[in-house]
Amino acid sequence: MRNNKVVTYAGMILLVACSAADQTAPVAPGSEAAGVQAMVYATYSEDRTSADLIVPPSGGWFSIGTHGVWFPANSICDPALSSYGPTEWDKPCTTITSPIAIHAKIMEQGGLPYVVFTPDLRFAPATRKANGSLDPKRFVNLYMYVGGSPASDAGSLEIKWVADEASAPLSEDEADPTLQTRRMERGKVVYCRVKHFSGYLVAAGIDGERDGGDLAY
Numbered sequence: 001m002r003n004n005k006v007v008t009y010a011g012m013i014l015l016v017a018c019s020a021a022d023q024t025a026p027v028a029p030g031s032e033a034a035g036v037q038a039m040v041y042a043t044y045s046e047d048r049t050s051a052d053l054i055v056p057p058s059g060g061w062f063s064i065g066t067h068g069v070w071f072p073a074n075s076i077c078d079p080a081l082s083s084y085g086p087t088e089w090d091k092p093c094t095t096i097t098s099p100i101a102i103h104a105k106i107m108e109q110g111g112l113p114y115v116v117f118t119p120d121l122r123f124a125p126a127t128r129k130a131n132g133s134l135d136p137k138r139f140v141n142l143y144m145y146v147g148g149s150p151a152s153d154a155g156s157l158e159i160k161w162v163a164d165e166a167s168a169p170l171s172e173d174e175a176d177p178t179l180q181t182r183r184m185e186r187g188k189v190v191y192c193r194v195k196h197f198s199g200y201l202v203a204a205g206i207d208g209e210r211d212g213g214d215l216a217y
Contacts, residue, residue: 039063042104053102057095064104066145067115072138076100077122089195090125102197112157113144114201122196126178134178139193144202147188157183159192162199169203 039061042051051064059071077093079100105116126138144159158181160169173179173192181192190202 039068049106051104051106053104054099055102056099057097064115065106067106067113068143070139070141070143071123072140075123075138075140077124079119079121082122084120084122084196089122093122093124095124109201110203112146112202114162114199115144116162116199117197120196120198123194125195136193139178140195141191142194142200143189143191144200145189146202157181157190157202157204159190159194159200160203161194161196162201164198169201 040053040063042053042062042064044051044065048065053062053064053069055062055071055076057074057076059073059075062069062071074095076096078096082088082093083091100121102121103118105118107114107116123140124138126134126136129135142159146157158171158173161172162169172195173181176195178193179195181190183190194200
């Protein structure tokens with residue numbers, strides 16, 4: 001296993017809100033505090049098919065190979081104290097007070113990325129701003145790299161939730177537009193807000209993904 005590494009990516013990776021109602025300029029992770037936060041690299045297995053993250057209550061910007069996750073501070077519900085399931089995603093929860101270990105299994109399906117996270121987790125509902133809209137800085141965002149794959153050019157792409165291996169992929173943005181998949185300008189990365197963890201894959205989606213900020217590789 002490799003040791004964790006920390007590298008500062010000032011101006012390289014931008015956190016783009018997935019809110020359809022609040023399309024402001026891209027926000028760099030941590031810019032609302034003390035500059036751009038460091039990106040923490042996962043610890044990988046030798047064959048690079050899995051990775052392990054240790055996420056503190058303060059959250060942060062985590063790389064999983066060419067994919068990435070942004071956790072705002074106090075955004076992860078404590079799995080020992082919170083419920084889990086489709087009826088629970090928007091309910092308040094008690095968040096973690098100590099670091100939590102998250103395992104990611106990294107795969108492909110049809111030439112497109114598929115990542116399964118364990119344990120099952122949900123994230124604290126986003127707070128609202130003074131105007132009543134959800135604050136996109138409180139969104140947990142998942143970024144999935146699709147560049148370099150012939151499948152990535154085959155029409156529109158969508159990040160879909162896969163509850164378990166026996167379940168069909170589900171488009172969650174039908175119930176909540178803030179979960180809508182968007183694509184970076186150069187087309188190499190799709191991203192969206194997520195309310196929970198289990199499995200996510202990139203698959204054919206509806207036409208017209210929204211463009212966001214650019215991501216340099």
